[in-house]
Amino acid sequence: MKILKSISLVSLFTLSAVLLSGCAAPARTDQMTAQVSPAQRVANTPMRNNVAVKDVSGGKETNPMWVSNVGNSEFEQALEGSLKDAGLLSAGKQAGKYLLTAHMQKVEQPMFGVSMTVTVTVNYVLTARASGKEVLNRTVSLPYTAEWNSSFIGTERLRLANEGAIRTNIGKIIDEIFAIRADQVALN
Template sequence: MTTIGTNALRGAAICLVVSACAAPAEKTAMVPTEISLVSASSPYRANVKKVDTYGGQETNPMLMSQISADDFKVALTDALKAAGILNPSGRYAVRADILSLKQPMFGTSLKVEMTVRYNVIDSNDRIRLDRTIESVYTAAFSESLIGVERLRKANEGAARDNIARFLRVLGSAATGGVAVTS
């Protein structure tokens, strides 16, 4: 076995023993908790055919919980479906670029700040909406005694609130996670 393989096995064994390995943000936990159908007057109602996401980062179990572009795409797509925005024959595409995910290294309350730039692009490749949305979520110590789980929850809350804010821009009433003040 190679040195890299041996080190990976040791790392995995330590993770199992300590049971505090970093896990990626869960897709379903990033979807806003309450989503209403987009208003009938919104030009985006049943009019977005695809979603593309960029940025983010895969989680390394030995480091910190992260949000990958693929997982964020699933959450955003699910939210757009719930709001009545997604339709395979629509004329718009949504592009979401995760610009930053600011995370603390440690602490009792973990505050995560997320910035995502959203573009709604028409079938002629013209940008119809360009919005950068910032969100913040603080996971209190009471949410989890284990720091890596608390960080994952803070990531999920920041993503959930970010998506909810974007849905509100498109005309849907949506609520994300409530930030705990620290």
């Protein structure tokens, strides 16, 4: 009988832990889309409607029984959505004068914690389609913290931190693309 009570307590504890922690969910594309300023939306740039996303790699699909991650398709959708909102995305993959490749090199996540900070490192390479010359090659590594009060559930806070880190990262590369001047790309 004592063994049965011990097993029941362990089972109850395990079930409670699973219910409190929840299952890991993949990052949501709409929450990873970077916000652009009104000034960027109207900025005069040679990149306006000329950037096509060529390739996105390095992402990792979410295992619902483990931790939230960011897959390649979610990252690509967020990147394209952000470029579109900024007025940089070309009408189609074949229409862009410039091709953007994004390789997610590293995602640093905590295993547990109260406030969760995720740092995402992505290498972006922007090349001129016609010449193949690099216009921009940047590695962006930025953290984002989901505070303890953003969600009671740890897996949810981690997902929020993942989304925020990707959103911040994409926002930074959009700023870099807007900083490209016409004379920098005139010879490409």
